[in-house]
Amino acid sequence: MTRDTATEVFEAHRPVLMGVAYRMLGRVADAEDVVQEAWLRWSGADRDAVREPRGYLVRITTRLAVDRLRRAQTRKEAYVGPWLPEPYVTDFGDTVPDAAERAVLADSVSLAVLVVLESLSPLERAVFVLREAFGYPFAEIAATLDRSEAAVRQLAGRARRHVEERRPRYEVDPAQRRDLTERFLAASAEGDLEGLMALLAPDVRLVGDSGGRAKAPLRILETAEKVGRFILGVAGKGIPDPSFRFLELNGGPALLILSGGKPDSVLQLDVAEGRIQYVYIVRNPQKLASLPVGWAGGARVEGCHRNEKPGRRSPSGSEAAEGRGGLARAFTQEHSQGVGVLVADLPGDGLQRQVGGAQQMSGPFDPQVLDEADG
Numbered sequence: 001m002t003r004d005t006a007t008e009v010f011e012a013h014r015p016v017l018m019g020v021a022y023r024m025l026g027r028v029a030d031a032e033d034v035v036q037e038a039w040l041r042w043s044g045a046d047r048d049a050v051r052e053p054r055g056y057l058v059r060i061t062t063r064l065a066v067d068r069l070r071r072a073q074t075r076k077e078a079y080v081g082p083w084l085p086e087p088y089v090t091d092f093g094d095t096v097p098d099a100a101e102r103a104v105l106a107d108s109v110s111l112a113v114l115v116v117l118e119s120l121s122p123l124e125r126a127v128f129v130l131r132e133a134f135g136y137p138f139a140e141i142a143a144t145l146d147r148s149e150a151a152v153r154q155l156a157g158r159a160r161r162h163v164e165e166r167r168p169r170y171e172v173d174p175a176q177r178r179d180l181t182e183r184f185l186a187a188s189a190e191g192d193l194e195g196l197m198a199l200l201a202p203d204v205r206l207v208g209d210s211g212g213r214a215k216a217p218l219r220i221l222e223t224a225e226k227v228g229r230f231i232l233g234v235a236g237k238g239i240p241d242p243s244f245r246f247l248e249l250n251g252g253p254a255l256l257i258l259s260g261g262k263p264d265s266v267l268q269l270d271v272a273e274g275r276i277q278y279v280y281i282v283r284n285p286q287k288l289a290s291l292p293v294g295w296a297g298g299a300r301v302e303g304c305h306r307n308e309k310p311g312r313r314s315p316s317g318s319e320a321a322e323g324r325g326g327l328a329r330a331f332t333q334e335h336s337q338g339v340g341v342l343v344a345d346l347p348g349d350g351l352q353r354q355v356g357g358a359q360q361m362s363g364p365f366d367p368q369v370l371d372e373a374d375g
Contacts, residue, residue: 009053010042016054016134017061019109023129024065024122026085026114028290030072034064058136059144062126066145069122080212082220084280085114086287087249087266106251108133111280112270114250116166120159127152128159170270170277177271178246178253184269184276185255188231196231200224201275206231211284227279239264245293256291263288 017038021031038060050056090109107113108129117125126145130136138156142149180199187195206227208216221227242264245256254268266288270278282288 006043006047010039010057013054013057017057019105020058020061020129020134021065022088023109023114023117023133024062024125025068025072026118027287028086028088029286030068031065034061034068037064055140055144058130058134062130062144066122066126069125080210081216081218082207082209083115083118083211084207084209084282084287085111085250087254087268087282087291089292090248090251105133109251110270111250111268112168112170112278113163116163119166120162123147124155124159124162127155128163131156132160168270168272168277170272173271174248174253176274177269180271180274180276181253181255181267181269184279185267191232193228193232196228197224199276200228201272201277204276204279206279206281208281209284209287211286213285214283216281216283231279247292249291256293258293261293263291263293266291 014035017035018031021034022028025031025034038057041060042057045056047053088109090106117128120128123145127141130141130144131138136144138149138152141156142152145152147155184196184199186192187199202224203222204224204227206217206221208221210216217230221230239257239259241260243258243261245258247254247256249256249266249268252268254266256263257265257267263285264283266280266282268280269276270280
């Protein structure tokens with residue numbers, strides 16, 4: 001096998017290797033490092049003796065991720081405040097045509113599941129990822145981890161029970177999550193506590209991740225009243241030159257909030273029974289550095305709607321609104337009968353919303369989350 005052919009083979013399997021590494025580690029940078037190390041191992045191997053390149057590469061990647069997980073335990077214990085996985089751009093709608101397979105992949109990479117996976121041992125996590133997300137047979141997982149098949153089955157059962165007991169129950173319907181995200185933002189921007197409370201489950205939780213590098217709650221906030229009042233309490237604080245992007249992150253719709261064209265925060269919601277169960281806010285700048293902030297070289301940014309064109313707002317819901325002087329946000333609400341567009345401008349000190357010709361004014365929306373929120 002020539003080096004050019006080896007590169008082509010590796011690149012063909014890179015998405016799977018990144019998928020395994022990210023689900024194992026929860027950090028894009030760590031996953032990329034593992035995949036790069038797998039490439040070095042692949043490029044130096046006797047490739048003509050490898051009968052199944054995909055299995056060989058997944059085996060290398062999994063073992064490298066397990067080793068890195070073991071070394072990272074001390075770093076996790078020293079983390080400041082709640083920990084969330086690094087947001088990861090996904091685009092399952094374009095790449096996975098089967099709806100059932102899309103649902104499994106989206107669930108396995110969701111923030112809720114990845115948080116639970118953090119409590120598994122490295123081997124349990126490897127077995128869970130390979131079995132539940134990628135459907136590998138037990139015999140192949142056993143060979144990958146150099147364990148007996150019986151031991152792997154025990155690990156799989158333990159991991160599955162642990163995840164089922166601890167994972168939050170939520171719905172993966174992206175349209176509903178998108179709709180509730182837009183309504184959540186509109187109520188926050190308007191200072192509408194009653195409207196916001198109607199969207200929140202009574203036992204809703206807000207998890208803010210800053211790693212001590214930005215302002216965010218140092219503890220998880222619980223109950224609709226605390227979360228609702230906290231959101232409105234920070235909604236009057238503006239950020240410089242704001243703009244917003246809807247992206248598919250971790251298998252679901254999320255809002256990327258930028259300040260001066262640079263990532264400031266990511267907001268994502270988990271939904272069940274028509275109510276918001278979890279509010280996730282990631283503000284650690286190290287976890288936002290890899291996110292796309294616009295168009296590069298005219299190419300479509302991964303995670304944006306497949307019909308979106310450079311420099312043009314898509315009528316189907318993957319919008320990017322920005323500009324000088326305060327254009328802050330453009331939301332699109334998709335319905336079965338046509339498309340309704342909600343545009344919000346931030347001219348100076350007030351938020352101007354236009355819905356069907358009517359306009360309302362309120363204070364500016366601020367995604368920053370303050371340490372004092374617990375009080």
